[in-house]
Amino acid sequence: MTSQVSTSEQVFAARRTKRLLLFTILILLVLGVAVMSVSAGQFSVPVSDLGRVLSKGPLGARLLDETVMWRIRIPRVLLGLLVGAALGVGGALMQAVFANPLAEPSVIGVTSGAGVGAAFVLVTGWNFLGGSTVPLAAFIAGLGLLVSISMAGTLDLLALGDRAAGHVGIDVQRLRFAAITTATLLTAGAVSYAGLIGFVGLVIPHIVRTIVGPANKILIPASALGGAVLVAGADMVARTAVNFADLPIGIFTALVGGPTFFILLRRLMKRGGMR
Template sequence: MTQTFEIRRKTRGYLFIALSVLLLVAALFSVAIGQYEISLRELPALLKAGPTGFEGMDGSVLWQIRLPRLVLGLLVGAALGVGGALMQAVFANPLAEPSVIGVTSGAGVGAAIVIVFGFNFLGSSTVPFAAFITGMFTTWLVYTLSRLGGKVRVVNLILVGIAVNAIAGAIISFFIFFAPTTSREQIIFWQMGTLSGAKWEHVGVVGVIVAFGLICAWLLVKQLDLLALGDKAATHVGVDVSMLRTLSIVLATLLTAGAVSYAGLIGFVGLVIPHIVRTVAGPSNAVLIPASALGGALLIAGADIGSRTIIPFADLPIGIFTALVGGPTFFILLRRMMKKGAGV
């Protein structure tokens, strides 16, 4: 048993090193390549010059376009990864993700309303603000409707979430059908996910949300590990299971709403990344939470590189690439689970 623990500990160390190195490489490629290429040799000088001291096109592209987009993507990926890890811990199901409780579909409704009616009370932040508020509200609605006798059962939460997701999807479809062509295209593109138009003020808002969410999630890791033993066992050692589930769902919703409000609906990150990390490093949430943050950031960074470079002079929706990576990966993981369950 000691030998197994030592192997698992080393594996976790290698995982963090690998994720960190790959993330650094992806970040360098992300700021250097695209329709306008920046030499890696010039990067140190451009970074040293800072956001106000740069000169020329290279500095402008780096500080006003590439870096805000990169940092926002890293924050979005980290938020989605940790949000998925929290949901899987709460539901004790590796196939759970935040969309189960309606946060993404709710955010889509808010974005669609603002786009169709042309509201602009917060400038470029109007759509993200509306998406964030409606995403949080939808989750609150799902949670409230699931509450019976002062308690929220996981099964009720999932079933109500399915119903609310269906209603939200119908509302979005209604707006898409009746919206003018320009608004329709904007809604569809937002639903497919994009980091286009990222600004430093967007990075600041999402950064605060993600930092708060990650810190709070880290403070819950020990209780989440105890919850994995079962509700009765966790309660026996002093864990308030109901409160823990509520806090975890709120954090997952906050992280996911903050991410999708500025990046649109990006799928599979919160589903696949925690599952891969758990397969490699085990179920400990002390490892799962930070590793999911790194893994989610890495996936978004890689997907963003693909979205900007595969087709010349085109900025493809980033959700296409996360689905292309996440879909097959999820299928492979699901097959492994099925084989284990069948005793193969």
């Protein structure tokens, strides 16, 4: 009995260490990608000068490098991090709701619908929110991330099945509706400002799940960090790979997501006995 308890404690300790290591690596990657993205570009700024540029603040920017940083580079990097986090969490929520590792927001047409809405606004010029659109979208995305993290523990109960979750006091239909609505708002906001970026909501939760397991209270915040790293990194490569060209971000997320999706599909086919 003592041996079993000791083994269990070792397993939990190893799991905690793995989770702590994962979050440490992801946070360092987010910071590293953000610094490199702010520094790199057609008009590059040495990392050693970033302290001076950032200390000026957006209102104190006077020199060319300061203006480029505060008016173009920093807003774009922050938007990339936020979009990546939203897409990663949206995919994690969909996979939890449908209990399917291949699920993502595009399953219910959210991505396509958001793309149509963005195209409609661009063509017609109809925007009733005016200049407050971006701050409002950022606020909704941040709120959606907080709501997703708060419902993560409850989403774990869906793995028991609808009947078992109902027996422990969970309103399954209400929980599913809340999760799908949150994923929809996150994805719609991301797509409407960054365009169609594929594979983030599919690949990032899957990679995180293979490392730390399916517990949503770990999976959702880790997917937010992982999605932020992927999209911000892809954006940096997209605008620096070719001089004086801004390539679509989806090209580079597909380079990561395509092979990962193929590997995941092969695993599911073998598990189901298909060849």
